[in-house]
Amino acid sequence: xxxxxxxxxxxxIAIAVIAGFALVPMxxxxxxxxxxVIIFFFWAIxxxxxxxxxxxxxxxxxxxxxxxxxGAYTTAMLVQFGDLSVWLAMPVGAVVATLAALIIGAACxxxxxxxxxxLTFAIAEVVHVLIITDTECFRHISNNCQQLFGGATGFSRxxxxxxxxxxxxxxxxxxxxxxxxxxxxxxxxxxxxxxxRYGLAFRAIRDNLGYASSRGISRxxxxxxxxxxxxxxxxxxxxxxxxxxxxxxxxxFEFSTLMLILSMVIVGGLGSTWGPFIGAAxxxxxxxxxxxxxxxxxxxxxxxxxxxxxxxxxxxxxxFKSLWGRIFDRTPKxxxxxxxxx
Amino acid sequence: xxxxxxxxxxxxxxxxxxxxxxGAGVGSAAVLAGLNGSATAASGEPIPIGCPAPLTGIVxxxxxxxxxxxxxxxxxxxxxxxxxxxxxxxxxxxxESKGDDVVIQAAQRLVDRQNxxxxxxxxxxxxxxxxxxxxxxxxxIAMHANTVAIHDETVKSEPDRLWGTFQIDPxxxxxxxxxxxxxKDIEAKGQFERPNNxxxxxxGPGTYSVNIANAxxxxxxxxxxxxxxxxxxxxxxSEWGPxxxxxxxxxxxxxxxxxxxxxxxxxxxxxxxxxxxxxLVYMQYGASLAAFRxxxxxxxxxxxxxxxxxxxxxxxxxxxxxxxxARYGANSSPNSGxxxxxxxxxxxxxxxxxGGSGAPxxxxxxxxxxxxxxxxxxRGPMGTYRCVxxxxxxxxxxxxxxxxxxxxxxxxxxxxxxxxxxxxIAPVPYDVASFxxxxxxxx
Numbered sequence: 164x165x166x167x168x169x170x171x172x173x174x175x176i177a178i179a180v181i182a183g184f185a186l187v188p189m190x191x192x193x194x195x196x197x198x199x200v201i202i203f204f205f206w207a208i209x210x211x212x213x214x215x216x217x218x219x220x221x222x223x224x225x226x227x228x229x230x231x232x233x234g235a236y237t238t239a240m241l242v243q244f245g246d247l248s249v250w251l252a253m254p255v256g257a258v259v260a261t262l263a264a265l266i267i268g269a270a271c272x273x274x275x276x277x278x279x280x281x282l283t284f285a286i287a288e289v290v291h292v293l294i295i296t297d298t299e300c301f302r303h304i305s306n307n308c309q310q311l312f313g314g315a316t317g318f319s320r321x322x323x324x325x326x327x328x329x330x331x332x333x334x335x336x337x338x339x340x341x342x343x344x345x346x347x348x349x350x351x352x353x354x355x356x357x358x359x360r361y362g363l364a365f366r367a368i369r370d371n372l373g374y375a376s377s378r379g380i381s382r383x384x385x386x387x388x389x390x391x392x393x394x395x396x397x398x399x400x401x402x403x404x405x406x407x408x409x410x411x412x413x414x415x416f417e418f419s420t421l422m423l424i425l426s427m428v429i430v431g432g433l434g435s436t437w438g439p440f441i442g443a444a445x446x447x448x449x450x451x452x453x454x455x456x457x458x459x460x461x462x463x464x465x466x467x468x469x470x471x472x473x474x475x476x477x478x479x480x481x482x483f484k485s486l487w488g489r490i491f492d493r494t495p496k497x498x499x500x501x502x503x504x505x
Numbered sequence: 506x507x508x509x510x511x512x513x514x515x516x517x518x519x520x521x522x523x524x525x526x527x528g529a530g531v532g533s534a535a536v537l538a539g540l541n542g543s544a545t546a547a548s549g550e551p552i553p554i555g556c557p558a559p560l561t562g563i564v565x566x567x568x569x570x571x572x573x574x575x576x577x578x579x580x581x582x583x584x585x586x587x588x589x590x591x592x593x594x595x596x597x598x599x600x601e602s603k604g605d606d607v608v609i610q611a612a613q614r615l616v617d618r619q620n621x622x623x624x625x626x627x628x629x630x631x632x633x634x635x636x637x638x639x640x641x642x643x644x645x646i647a648m649h650a651n652t653v654a655i656h657d658e659t660v661k662s663e664p665d666r667l668w669g670t671f672q673i674d675p676x677x678x679x680x681x682x683x684x685x686x687x688x689k690d691i692e693a694k695g696q697f698e699r700p701n702n703x704x705x706x707x708x709g710p711g712t713y714s715v716n717i718a719n720a721x722x723x724x725x726x727x728x729x730x731x732x733x734x735x736x737x738x739x740x741x742x743s744e745w746g747p748x749x750x751x752x753x754x755x756x757x758x759x760x761x762x763x764x765x766x767x768x769x770x771x772x773x774x775x776x777x778x779x780x781x782x783x784x785l786v787y788m789q790y791g792a793s794l795a796a797f798r799x800x801x802x803x804x805x806x807x808x809x810x811x812x813x814x815x816x817x818x819x820x821x822x823x824x825x826x827x828x829x830x831a832r833y834g835a836n837s838s839p840n841s842g843x844x845x846x847x848x849x850x851x852x853x854x855x856x857x858x859x860g861g862s863g864a865p866x867x868x869x870x871x872x873x874x875x876x877x878x879x880x881x882x883x884r885g886p887m888g889t890y891r892c893v894x895x896x897x898x899x900x901x902x903x904x905x906x907x908x909x910x911x912x913x914x915x916x917x918x919x920x921x922x923x924x925x926x927x928x929x930i931a932p933v934p935y936d937v938a939s940f941x942x943x944x945x946x947x948x
Contacts, residue, residue: 193617193618194613194616194617194642195610195613195614195616195617195618196617198610198613199610202610292739295710295739295740296710296737296738296739297710297737298708298710298715298718298719298737300715300719304655304658307653307654307655307658307712307716308712308715308716308719309712310715314710314711314712314715315631315709315710315711315712315715316604316631316632316633316711316712317604317605317631319605319632319633319634319635320634320637320638320659332642334642404606408605408606408609409605409638410604410605410606410609410635412604412605412606412631412632413604413631414603414604414606414607414631415604415606417603419601454598454599458561460561
């Protein structure tokens with residue numbers, strides 16, 4: 164594989180970022196704070212994959228949280244009903260999310276623009292309703308009815324990674340490094356895709372479909388690929404989320420969660436490389452800070468989203484690039500859409 | 506156990522403070538006051554108590570009452586001298602009416618940031634087991650009113666690890682058969698005559714509602730009833746037209762709504778009242794909240810509801826409700842706030858009896874508190890809390906014990922005047938009125 168200078172530069176950044184996070188438990192011993200960093204990893208993975216599909220490939224899909232949930236539910240159900248080890252269930256969760264994405268993608272990608280968003284959102288909502296309105300008991304645990312898909316409560320307290328037995332009070336460290344590993348793999352894979360031939364093809368389709376088609380790039384094929392790839396990592400994140408929290412439930416379908424991830428992508432910078440990661444970090448800090456404000460929390464997030472769209476359409480990554488350009492590059496350049504180097 | 510380094514004088518308990526706290530139940534206040542009065546060695550450092558509660562989202566109406574109940578209890582306990590001289594200090598984190606993942610982080614935040622000695626809450630939506638691991642990892646106490654059977658099963662599965670999580674009311678499994686028994690009872694007394702043998706059961710999707718609905722459905726035949734409709738609705742729900750159309754097409758003698766959001770139940774009654782069927786209407790829990798009567802007004806008169814943790818209408822219960830409403834207004838709900846109120850009072854007594862509360866990871870002291878809670882018989886405004894040793898849930902009267910002084914009563918109430926709380930109509934000896942045929946039913 165030929166490694167381009169851009170990819171090399173981003174690899175160096177990625178190694179530094181991951182090394183930095185690997186050292187976090189040396190200074191952060193509070194379980195809650197480590198838990199918040201773990202949640203950051205999850206949302207950063209989902210945001211980065213959403214950015215891949217929406218920012219780079221130009222597919223306005225709202226299925227990302229649904230794919231995350233596919234991974235989470237698959238893992239939970241395999242562990243709960245099949246007594247499968249969570250280590251085996253997690254890869255299956257990622258694969259199931261990928262298969263779901265291929266099916267959804269095959270249907271949705273015959274549409275374009277807002278219609279894709281509507282259809283993907285509708286699919287997620289239909290599944291949500293089917294799950295929470297299912298009251299038929301699949302099995303009974305003593306007096307407790309458990310539905311096939313967990314009903315409105317979902318699945319909880321199933322077997323986890325097993326670190327509680329090995330690391331005792333430090334079990335969170337084991338979970339932390341497992342999630343960090345998935346986060347690291349996702350970053351490297353995403354960098355390779357964005358800065359490789361596939362990334363070029365995705366952006367070509369996004370920017371000029373006619374020209375891309377004339378060069379032999381099939382919109383359907385490449386967009387299906389990006390659907391599947393982003394679903395795999397999103398589903399993997401969902402699987403690990405389920406194993407970490409020992410929970411998969413319909414509250415994951417909440418619209419507020421979808422909006423939170425979307426705001427991470429927008430605030431960070433749609434179509435950039437590092438924007439979703441920066442956006443995830445910033446929004447996690449904002450959410451943490453606003454926890455004291457009750458319902459105003461959602462208003463604050465909505466306001467931040469509107470302000471970024473109006474005044475910083477390239478997000479923080481775009482603003483950083485612009486600032487960098489002003490300081491170090493005096494050559495006047497025409498305004499352009501955010502590229503992939505930040 | 507927490508620090509006991511600085512000797513202090515006796516806790517300033519006097520008759521005025523003692524009587525102020527009488528809402529908790531005179532006997533209970535006396536126990537705490539007595540223990541505080543003889544305490545000599547406690548530091549004055551506050552005891553942090555955490556409450557992960559749904560302060561926003563779909564069940565925020567309850568969450569706000571849980572906060573109020575704790576605030577009122579903390580004030581009273583502190584007036585009595587706190588817990589062995591240490592005042593109680595409350596901390597709240599919003600769980601947003603979401604699932605286990607959010608509740609777990611909220612509880613962890615309270616443990617790590619506030620070093621809470623106990624987590625006390627009402628219920629969190631659709632989550633029955635979220636607190637267990639956080640509590641077990643930190644070796645602290647948790648008290649909740651999730652009202653779920655899964656609590657019992659979970660405690661039984663890991664008794665050595667899950668010694669600290671208590672369910673302050675009985676699980677929901679007693680509701681279904683309890684309601685059928687109630688109907689049989691009012692029939693026997695000649696207060697109700699069923700127009701036919703049909704029962705319609707309308708449930709929400711939650712495990713709590715489903716378990717209750719299923720118990721009614723599975724036992725209906727034993728009471729000579731035939732289930733004419735079993736319907737699951739997506740919640741929240743404001744448009745009841747399709748469900749009501751089915752009820753009107755085949756009117757049952759009894760309509761049991763086990764979905765429990767008060768605002769949804771209020772909408773049901775508003776739309777039902779337009780063209781009522783000749784049916785007894787039973788609603789699960791939500792109708793006990795003021796929000797139900799606020800929204801639906803006169804349409805609520807005649808509705809029967811039940812709860813296994815509601816304010817009684819005896820001397821202790823009425824004193825509490827009066828104090829609560831005087832403090833938080835006529836639209837507040839003592840039925841809901843009383844849950845955490847009673848829980849904090851019982852925790853304070855148990856901790857005082859154990860010689861003090863324990864900070865996180867002080868397993869020995871918190872186990873001592875847990876043992877006291879396990880053996881405590883605490884009479885508060887919601888009835889008697891006494892826990893089943895192997896499940897750490899409250900005993901249910903009359904389903905599990907026929908002694909009303911030894912179990913949390915499964916109370917049935919009826920809205921007879923929409924401007925005030927429903928009146929308690931069962932069980933004996935807590936009943937203060939009889940069932941009245943609702944105005945919409947043909948007598």
